[in-house]
Amino acid sequence: MTFDFASYLPSLDPTSLTGALELAVIYFLIGQVAALIIGRMFRFLVRHDTEGRVDRMTATFLKRIVQVLLWVFILTLYTKTIPALDKLGTALLASVSIASVVIGLAAQNTLSNLIAGISLVIYRPFRLGDRIQINAPTGLETGIVEDVTLGYTRLKTYDNRRIVLSNSLVSNQIMVNLTSVEPRVMALVPISIGYESDIDRARAIVLDVAAQHPSAEEVVGCPVTLLNASSVDMTLRVWCKDAGEAAGFRNDMLESVKKRFDKEGIEIPFAYQNVVLKGGSDQSPEKDKDRQDQ
Structure with missing residues (x-):
């Protein structure tokens, strides 16, 4: 059954090509105005929600869903207005199930993203x-x-x-x-000192440098975390405002601690090897010992 548009606007004949095009423009303008009104309604709702009861993400997502349903309704109404399209829709009704399967297979990723977006809004x-x-x-x-x-x-x-x-x-x-849990981020800065260095003195220097950094909101501590093969490893733990502040703090601390250790005489160990050069059988062990490169 078609919608008798000509009874309301006699100048528009939906059975003619000109009338169908004119009606398409009218329906398009109606859809644009309705979509604009829906968008402004949702923006008004969010703007005047002083108590935070309306989630902005939910409102934005629902606005887009309503706008999509609006255009589907406008298109359906237009096809019912034009007799030729109404007959075409009736003829294609028998193949809707096959078309839906084909479209579902072709757009399964899109549909999964849409359903996932709805679940994100609901939960x-x-x-x-x-x-x-x-x-x-x-x-x-x-x-x-x-x-x-x-x-x-x-x-x-x-x-x-x-x-x-x-x-x-x-x-x-x-x-x-x-x-929702904790806006701050903990920065973990690894620090290594030699076995002959004073652990307490090195820890005091590290904590002092960390406390002076502007990104450090709370200095948690600097415990010994590992006795390595050639070093005593400690980890400085400091709360920062966010991940960006934590990354910058870690880089600054590595440079500042290195300079402070050099000034205070705290050894930062590095890997080295002993190479023994062995000569012929006529050379004595004393000469071999002299050839050792520490």
């Missing part, structure tokens, strides 16, 4: 603005959630990189929400 493991840690194809990444679309999630890292991940990948990965 809300993170929100827009949260800092999460996730195993991406590039390795372990930490970033702020900037956007969740119908198919992809976009993260911004501390070095201003944009990582775009499919929703299915995000939903199937084990992620750590650093915002």
Whole structure:
């Protein structure tokens, strides 16, 4: 059954090509205005939510879903308005099941991303603005959630990189929400000293240098973590504001501790070898000993 548009606008004849094109323009403009109104309604809702009861990620995702359903409805209504398209839709109705299988197989990745995006919105493991840690194809990444679309999630890292991940990948990965647990990040800085160096004095120097760094929010300690073959290994543990601050703190500490150890006479061990050169049988052991290179 077709929608009798000509009874409301007699000048438009849906059975003619000109009338069908004019109706297509009208329906397109109606869809554009309706989509604009829906977008402004969602923005108004988020802007006036002073108590934070509406999640921005959920509102943005639902806005896109509603806009997609709106255009599907506009297209369906248009096909019902044009008699030729209505007959074509009736003729194709028998092959809908076959077409749906073909489309489902061709767009299974897209559909999986869409369903995964819906699950992310429903279960809300993170929100827009949260800092999460996730195993991406590039390795372990930490970033702020900037956007969740119908198919992809976009993260911004501390070095201003944009990582775009499919929703299915995000939903199937084990992620750590650093915002909901603890916004700070602990920086671990390995420090090695020689066996002849004073451990307590070296630790005091390291803690003093760490306390003076502007990125150090809380100095936890510097315990001995390993007795290595030629060194005593310690690990400095300091809380920093975020991953970017922690990375910069670690680099600064390695340089500052090296300079301070050189000034205070604390040995930083390095690998070396003893090479023994053996001569002929006529040479005495004393001469062989003299050839040793320490």
